[in-house]
Amino acid sequence: MAIGIFGLPQSGKTTIFNAVTKGHAETASFKSSGARPNVGVAKVPDFRLEDLATISNPKKIIYAEVEYIDIPTSPDGLGKTKGIGGEYLNVLQRCEALLLVSRAFENPSVPNFEDSIDPYRDASTLQLELMFSDLAILERRQERISNQLKSAKQADKDLLNKEQLLITNIKEGLENEIPVRDQKLPEDAAPLLENFQLLSSKPLIIVFNIDENDILQTHEIENSMINTFASSTIGVAALCGDLEMQLGQMNPEDEQDFRDTLDAGEPGLDRMVKISYELLGLISFLTTGEDETRAWTIRKGMTAVEAAGKIHSDIQRGFIRAEVIAYTDLSRVRSIAEARKQAVLRSEGKTYVMQDGDVVNFLNNV
Ligand SMILES: Nc1nc2c(ncn2[C@@H]2O[C@H](COP(=O)(O)OP(=O)(O)OP(=O)(O)O)[C@@H](O)[C@H]2O)c(=O)[nH]1
Ligand SMILES: [Mg+2]
Numbered sequence: 203m204a205i206g207i208f209g210l211p212q213s214g215k216t217t218i219f220n221a222v223t224k225g226h227a228e229t230a231s232f233k234s235s236g237a238r239p240n241v242g243v244a245k246v247p248d249f250r251l252e253d254l255a256t257i258s259n260p261k262k263i264i265y266a267e268v269e270y271i272d273i274p275t276s277p278d279g280l281g282k283t284k285g286i287g288g289e290y291l292n293v294l295q296r297c298e299a300l301l302l303v304s305r306a307f308e309n310p311s312v313p314n315f316e317d318s319i320d321p322y323r324d325a326s327t328l329q330l331e332l333m334f335s336d337l338a339i340l341e342r343r344q345e346r347i348s349n350q351l352k353s354a355k356q357a358d359k360d361l362l363n364k365e366q367l368l369i370t371n372i373k374e375g376l377e378n379e380i381p382v383r384d385q386k387l388p389e390d391a392a393p394l395l396e397n398f399q400l401l402s403s404k405p406l407i408i409v410f411n412i413d414e415n416d417i418l419q420t421h422e423i424e425n426s427m428i429n430t431f432a433s434s435t436i437g438v439a440a441l442c443g444d445l446e447m448q449l450g451q452m453n454p455e456d457e458q459d460f461r462d463t464l465d466a467g468e469p470g471l472d473r474m475v476k477i478s479y480e481l482l483g484l485i486s487f488l489t490t491g492e493d494e495t496r497a498w499t500i501r502k503g504m505t506a507v508e509a510a511g512k513i514h515s516d517i518q519r520g521f522i523r524a525e526v527i528a529y530t531d532l533s534r535v536r537s538i539a540e541a542r543k544q545a546v547l548r549s550e551g552k553t554y555v556m557q558d559g560d561v562v563n564f565l566n567n568v
Contacts, residue, residue, distance in 0.1 A: 204241070204269040205407070205478050206297035210315045210324055211275040213305040214411040214443040216240065219272035221446035221471055227272065237274035239293055243267040246479050246486070247472040248497055250529045250559060254490040257536055264496040266486050268478050271297060291335065295399040299481050300406050301474075302328050306423075307413040307442070321410045322430060332401040333376045339398060340369050340376075365394060376402070383435045405481035409474060410440040417442055420470055437477035441470025485558035488529060489513070500556060507552035510564045520568035524550045529559035 207215045216229045223242030245265040255263050273290045294300065304321035305314065316324065347362050347369075354362060368391050375385040381402035387395070395403060408431050412423060420440050427438040446469065449457050461469065486497040487509055498512050506526075511518035527538075531546040541547040556562075 203298045203482060203484075204271050204296075205299045205301050205482070206294045207270055207272045207301045207303060208294060209303035209328060210305065212312050212315060213303045213324070214307065215303045216272050216274075217443035217447050218303055218409065218411060218441070218471075219270055221441075221443055221450050222270060222475060224450045239274065239290065240272040241269065242272075243269050244475050244478075246475055246497070248486065250488060250533070251495050251497055253533055254488060254529070254561065255495045257532070258490045258492065258495055260491060260493055260495045262494050264494055266479065266484075266497040266499045268475055268482070270301070270478075294401055295339075297404065299478065300332070300401065300404050301478065302406060302408045303443075304328070304408065304410050306410040306416070306440070307444070308415075309413075325408050325410075325431065329381065329402070329406075330379065332406075333379065333381060336382060336398075336400040336402050337373060337376050339400060340373055343398065344369055368394060372400075384433075405435045405437075407437045407439065407474065407477055407481060409438070411443045412440050414442055414445055417445070417464060424470075435481070437481050439470050439474040439477060441474060446471045485556070487556050487558075487560045487562050489562060502558075504556050505552060506550050506554040506556060506562075506564075509556045509562070510566070513564065516568040517564050517566045520566035521552055522565045522567055524554065525563040525565065526550050526554070527561050528557070529561055532561050 207219055209215050214229075216227050219225060219240055219242065220227055220229065222244040224244075225240065225242045227240040227242075228237075244267065246268055248265055251263050251265065271293060273293055302325060304324045305319060306321040308319060344366065347366055351359060351362050368387070372382060372385060372387070375382070382395070382400045383403050383405070408427065410423060410427060412420065416423065423440040424438060427440060432438050449460060449469075450471075452460065483502050484499050485502050486499060489496050489498065498509070500509050500512055506524040507518055507521045510521050510524070525547055526549075527541050527547045531544075532538075532541060535541050535544055535546065538547065
């Protein structure tokens, strides 16, 4: 489950990728033609783990992770498909969510793709590009269906015709600039949609890569982005990629000191990762003990027995019950014994739907 980072040339995609994955991929002030996508993981910041660790004194803390893929601007697509498509289209299609980087920093030494800096314009352009790219995918599929219809059996014909109709509807929406994620489509279209892997159907995070000089306006910029773009399937964040990359390469104490002097509040980068996690429909349940305090990633809506399987298939098979306490309760009472006394430790069965921040101990007979 990866998040694909895309954007216009020189918008700071690789810089943000490095910042978030603490990586060292090459950035460039000239077109990075011939580059390959960079793949890396980011820790999902979670203060709850640090707090729980003060209760259990574990040997280590293990954070949840999100995978990012930094997609270089396609050398063959420049100007034609503003940053999308070409040889990397299939990489984007395989991603579960997309992260759009819009340049909002000045830096005269970095050539700009357009003749002015306008992150709102660029974000809109790129959203349109997602839709153009979907139209092209659908047209290719329609052509193939037309060919198949010539020799298909009646039963297959009915299915193909149904698919044609669905495609025609989606295309009509796209031509009216409605991304697939906002289109009202019949529920039984889900398997076909899954096959198409349309870019505008994926959850989207819009990131403004702001200038060093605008750090103190981060929240104002974000609020204005929220007004312009945000919805249940679009998240926004503003951050200075260059600065975050440099901070990410410091040791944690120096980084904290530096952030304090900047007075920049919660790093935009942390917010960006949290938003990524949420838009992917992911939540964390937590375990804590002498060995480790750990966040486990599950999809929203997973049951206790499915969650047990994330730790080990044996624990799933031998599932007896789950002892569950909400993080906020454990944080308040500070011990499991006290939690029992106050009756905030619950016993849950296989079908219990896990909640974000549940601290769990799975009892099993294996
Ligand atoms: N001043 C400033 N410069 C930045 C910032 N982010 C990126 N840059 C510079 O912009 C240039 C391009 O950054 P990259 O991260 O390589 O951009 P990219 O989008 O990956 O570029 P391509 O992959 O070639 O499309 C580099 O010289 C960066 O140092 C920023 O926040 N502030
Ligand atoms: Mg790059």
